[in-house]
Amino acid sequence: MRVSQVLVPTLREVPAEAEVVSQKLMLRAGLIRKSAAGIYTYLPLGLRILKKIEQIVREEMDAKGGQEVLLPIVQPAELWRETGRWDVYGPEMFRVTDRHEREFCLGPTHEEIVTDLVRGEVRSYKQLPLLLYQIQNKYRDERRPRFGLMRGREFVMKDLYSFDRDEAGLAESYNKMYDAYTRIFSRCGLTFRPVEADAGAIGGSGGTHEFMVLADSGEAAVVYCPDCDYAANVEKAECSPHPIESETVNGEYERVATPDSKTIDQVSDFLGLGKHELVKSILYQGDDQIFLVLVRGDREINEIKLNNMLGPFVNLQLAAAETVRETLGCEPGFVGPINAAKDLKIVADLEVPLMKRAACGANQPDQHYVNVLPERDFRMDQVFDLRMVNAGEKCPKCGGSLQEARGIEVGQVFKLGTKYSKALNATFLDENGQEKPCVMGCYGVGVSRTIAAAIEQNNDKDGIIWPIPIAPFHVILVPVSMKDTQVAETADKLYEEMRKAGVEVIIDDRDERPGVKFKDADLVGYPLRVTVGSKTLAEGKVELRFRKSGEMELVKVEELTARVKEIITEALK
C-alpha cells in the first residue's frame, strides 16, 4: 500500500473530544473518526487492525470447534419477553418499532436469539456439544459514551455460546474457551491476565473469568499473586480475615464526645486510634430493605459481595441521610451498631468479630463509643466476607503477597447454566430419552475494545507502538526524498520485493519532508521503519528502526527483506 493512496488523515493536534490516550491516538493517527457520541467510522488502517484481531479470534474459535454463524442485530421483543429481559434491560437497550408497531431491539447480546435458534434445531444429545459464535456489531445505549472505542454504543464483539448436555460438558467448553482466550490475547501480543470475576445475579452455574489487558489507565482493579496463578477482579477477590493483635478490652464501653468528627480519618485522629480500631458502620438500602453494614475502619465495603449475599437488588445504595435519621435518629457520620433497633439487620465483615477493642458511632450527634467489644456490645446477624481486598494481603491460594494492577476488560467467559435454555425451552433428549435443558455458557471478546486496550498498553509520547501481530502494517518504508532518483527507485524496489515476499509493507511515497514522515510513522506506530536515504545508500545500506525500543540497525539493501521477514516471523510465532 502507498501512503499517498490511502486515507490516513493524521492530526498534529489532539481533538477536543478525546479523553483517554487510546482515543486521542486513534483519532490523531487517522484510524477512526467519530460520527456521533459512542459511534465511530473505521478508516482504512483502523479497519485493518480490527480485521486482524477478528481473524485471530476466528482462528482460535474454529480451533476449538466453534462454528461461525451470523445472528441478526435487530431482534424481536417477544424473545426478550420470554426470558424476562425486555423489561430488565432498561435504557441501555436501543429499542426500535417497525412500521407495523412491532417492537425490536438492537442486540446488546445474543443469548435469546441463539437459544431460540438452538431450540428449533437441536433434538438429541448426539448434537451436543454445540459451539456457535459470531463476530458482529453490538449495541448499548451508554448513559455517557466516551473514551472512544473503550466504551462505545456501537461496537464489535465476538460472542460464542456453548450448549452442552450437563455441567461436566459445560466445564469442558468453558475450559476450551479459557484456553482459546489465553491464546487470542497472547497472539495479539498483549500483556494480560485472566482474573476470577463476579458472576453476579446472572450466572446460573456461577463460574466466570475476565480477561484483562494490563494498563495503568484501566478502569478495573485486579489483584494477582506473583507466586501462583491466582488473580481476581477486586470486586470478586476473596478476603480472608487479617486479625490484629491487641489486648481485649475490659470494662464497659464508654461514650465520648467527638465534635465535628464524621469521617474515619477524623475520628481516628480525634481519638488517637488506628483506623483498624474503628468499626465503620454504614446504613445501606437495597430496594426496600434497609440494613447496617460493618467493616473495620481500614477496609472498604464491597457492594458486589453485599449484593450477592443479600440480594440481588435492582438498586443497592447508601441509605439517604433522611433514611439514616428515620432509622437511627442521627446523621450519617455517627452511625453505629450498639443499641440498634431489633428489626434492623446488621451484617458484618469477617474481621469485625475478631476485633478486641473498637470504637464506633453512637447514633448521636458528635458522639462515639470507645472500648467496644463486638458481640458483647452489639449483635451481628450475618457475618461474611463483604470487603474489598488490598494490595499486600495474603493470596487465598498460596499465601503469597497479593499485588494490585489495573486492567481493561477485553474478554469474559461465563457459565450460564440453564437460565436461558429453561426460559426458552431449549431442550434435548438424553441417552435415556429424558428431556433436559441444554447447559449453556457464553464467551465474549470485545474486538473493537481490544484495539483501544492494546493502545492503552502500548504507547509513548510520539504515538502508538503496535505489537506486530495486530499492526496495520508491519513495516513502513520511508524514502527521505522522492526527488532523489536513487532513493526513490531503491525504496520502490524494496517495496515491491517485500510485498512479493509477503511482508505487510506500506511506503510513504508522499512528497513531504522526512520529519513529517517520521512523525506520522511514529504516530501510527508501525513496528518497523525502514529509512532509505542517500547517505546510507552510498554504503549500500538502509536504516531499520524498531518503533518499540527505538533501536536502529544498518542493513545491506540486499539483506533487508530477509532481515525483516526474520523479525516478523519470530514475532508471529
Add this chain to the structure above:
Amino acid sequence: MRVSQVLVPTLREVPAEAEVVSQKLMLRAGLIRKSAAGIYTYLPLGLRILKKIEQIVREEMDAKGGQEVLLPIVQPAELWRETGRWDVYGPEMFRVTDRHEREFCLGPTHEEIVTDLVRGEVRSYKQLPLLLYQIQNKYRDERRPRFGLMRGREFVMKDLYSFDRDEAGLAESYNKMYDAYTRIFSRCGLTFRPVEADAGAIGGSGGTHEFMVLADSGEAAVVYCPDCDYAANVEKAECSPHPIESETVNGEYERVATPDSKTIDQVSDFLGLGKHELVKSILYQGDDQIFLVLVRGDREINEIKLNNMLGPFVNLQLAAAETVRETLGCEPGFVGPINAAKDLKIVADLEVPLMKRAACGANQPDQHYVNVLPERDFRMDQVFDLRMVNAGEKCPKCGGSLQEARGIEVGQVFKLGTKYSKALNATFLDENGQEKPCVMGCYGVGVSRTIAAAIEQNNDKDGIIWPIPIAPFHVILVPVSMKDTQVAETADKLYEEMRKAGVEVIIDDRDERPGVKFKDADLVGYPLRVTVGSKTLAEGKVELRFRKSGEMELVKVEELTARVKEIITEALK
C-alpha cells in the same frame, strides 16, 4: 469439515413461510433460519457462501483502488436532515431514539455518513479521486418483507462511494466500477447482464446501470439485443416509433356506438380494428396536476418515463373515476382527446402523431370516434417516448431485434453528481484555489441478495446447484457406509489428502443411509460429489459426480485429488 460436526439442519419438507425457490432451498438446505419477518440468521454454510461473495467483491474493489472502511449502522438524524432525506425516506427507514431523546436511523444507505466523513478530511484536489467502500448490514423496513434474502429488512450490501474533481473523473470512476461489477458477477459464476436503468429523480448526473442476474423468477423485466451489447431495464429502454403503413383517412371523423366496449380488446373486437389502430387515452394524476396520456392501443404506458418528463411527482397514478367524470364528463372506458378542454394537458407517445387512421373514445358513454386523424382532429401538447418497450422491437443501437428476459437486480452503479456534496458542503480546492463540490457516484452490490439470485438461477428439483466459485464447499465426500472399514478409511484418507491439497472438502461422516446422504448433498448443492463405496473400491476407484450435469466418472483413488483440483482450478480461472 465434517458434516457430523457442523450445523446443517436440512429439511425434507418445504417450510410454510417460503414463497420463492431460493428461500425454500436456503431453508431446506440449512443455510439460513428466519428470526423475524425479513430478518435471518446465517448458519455455518450460509455464512461461508456470504463470505465467499464478500471476498470476491472486496478483491475487485481493492483492484480498482477502493479503500475499505466501516461506517456506522446507527446514524444521527441531523445528517439526514441536512440533505432533506429524513422526511423524504418515510416508513422504509427504521428510526431509533436514544436515552437522551436524540434521533437516529438504521442506515438504509450511507451517502450522508460518507459525505460527512469526506467533508471533514478532504481539502485539496490532490486527495481526489477517493473511492471508499464498506461491506455491512443495511436496513429497510419493507412493508411486506418476503422472499427470504431476496427482499429482507436486514441485509448485507457492499456500497462504494466515489469522490471526484469533475464529471470526467466521475465517468472514470463509474467505468471502473462498471468493470469491477462485471468481473464480480462473472467470478461468481453467474449469468447476468448490466442494463441501462432509470436514474429517476435522484440522479444528479443521471447515468446508471443495474446488474441483473438472469432468472425466470426475476422481478425485473429487461430487454437486450442479441446482436450488440445493448440491454436495458424495460422501465428505461428507449422506444423508437414503429409507424404502421396504412392509408390516411379522408373525410371527417365519425361517432359510433360501442355498447359495453370499454377495454382496448373489447373496442378492437367490436369495431373490427387492430389494436394498433386505436388511441389508448388515459387520464393521469401527478400530485395535483391532471393530464391525458395517449399511446397506441397495442402499447403500454411507462409511468417512469412519464414521471421523468412531467414530474418528478411524489405520487403519480391513474386518475380516479370521479376525477375522470369531473374532468371529461364520462366514465374511464370512453376517454378520448377530441374536444378536450383547452386547459387539459395532452401528452402523446411518439407513435401517436404517426397514426393515419385511428379510433378513440368520445368522452361519452358507449361512444367512440372512428376515422380520426391525430393533429387534425385533436391537439397534442407534448410528444415524447412514454411507452414500454416490447420484445421483437428494433434495438435502438444497432437495429437488431430486442429480446426480453427476467432478472434479479444484484448491483447498481449510479452517478450522483453533486447532490450530496452540495447539501453537505463536501468541497475541495482545485488547482486554481477555487472551492468546488466533489462529484460523487455510488455503487452497490446486494451481497446477501446475490446468494438468493444465484440459487434462483441455479437449481433443479433436487436442490441448489452452486457455481464452484461461491459454493460452500467444492466437494462432498460420501462414504456409503461408515461401518465398512475399508470404505471409511479410504474416505478419511481422501478427505485428509484433499484438505492438504487445498481443496474445500466436506465429508459426510454421519451414520446415515447413502440415500439420505445423497439427497442432502444434492439439496445443499455441492458442485462435486465423491462417492466411496466397496464396489468401485474393489477396482481401486471412486465415483465422481457433477451436480450440474449429473455426469459421473470413475476415478482411480490415487488420481482423485489431482482430478478434483483440475476441475476446480479451471472453474476459478
